[in-house]
Amino acid sequence: MNPDIYKLLIIDDHPIVAEGIAAIASRQKNITCKSITCLKDLLSVIASEQFDMCITDLEFPDTNGFQFIHILQDKLPSCKILIYTMHEEPWVIARLSELNISGAVSKHTDTSELSTAITSIRMGNKYFSEVFATLNKRKSTTEGHKIPELSKREKEVLSYLAEGLSTSQIAALLCLSSNTIQTYRKRLMEKLNAKNVAELVSKGKEIF
Template sequence: MRVLIVDDHPIIVSGCAAILAAEGDIESRDAGDADSGLAAFLDWRPDVTVVDINLPGASGFELTRRILRHDAQARVVVFSMNDDPIFAARAIEAGARGYVAKNDDPFLLLKALREVAAGGLFLMPRMANRLAFDKTLADPLAGLSARELEILRMLGKGLSLSEIAEAAHVSYKTIANSCSLLKRKLGARTPMDLVRIAIEQRLS
């Protein structure tokens, strides 16, 4: 089995490569950003591609879509620091066939690779249950107010918090508080995650 790892964290890449090499029947290569990841995919045509969400150049979701535009049968597993099911929902939406959180047992990635390579899907049971029963995950923006949607849209357009506060005619503190609430609602950890979500949801 040939596995391409697209991740910009050398320690993660070397750890994954070591686990895969120990299997004996897996060959791996790696790339550090979305552009080189797509180029490596097109050149090598791996059986499974492992993609991080936060990549230089474009998100892992966007890379997944680009890969699938070139090969609709491509098998992608998203391997991310984000363990909130909302990110798994976005990964599946983008066309990934598996999602593994980096803070889980690292050997789950190996299990995911084998299942996806065999034509299956892989999600942790707790994530699968949330995706099946929590309808808000199908539309991650469903629980946002009109103001929150507008703030998210402006973040996606590259406006700073100060600029958003000025445009909305409210205080900086109000916008900062709204962003903190947005992060909780959307499972984001950083303001950049909010920007990526706005772009992924085509709000910008």
């Protein structure tokens, strides 16, 4: 890697968002950007390239950003990770607080804050939007945030999964499509940090 060039990897499934991030980052000196949209692209890119920083979203059609983070930290341990997301829920902060990331910026803030975060991290510091810092502080002093809050529908889906019902059976009972139930299941696995349905059901017992 050329020590004079700072290499930035952008992961976002919306090309227009990735282009915007690249445009903001490229205003800084000696920085190059590469954008990818999915897990397959990530595995291909990191097999042959090194990066100084990665800016990633947390929501993707085929997986979630936490999986991207784990892969990056395993394959590119020296790569700084900056989360750029619209998700500000306490359960997201709880998950991020368990990871060794360099920063998190809300997509609800002005884009100038993203530029500030990139600069700060390049200088060896960490950077978190105020909303993340506030929620993180609240989490450390409030026991309730250790267990993610689930909606009524999420609890219904979780309870049916615990009974051993299939996706199609749950969909029929709730008068929803199978795709919708799959979405609920994916969201539950993210919130409870579960790798499979068995682990999801086990962790769900702490909530009921």
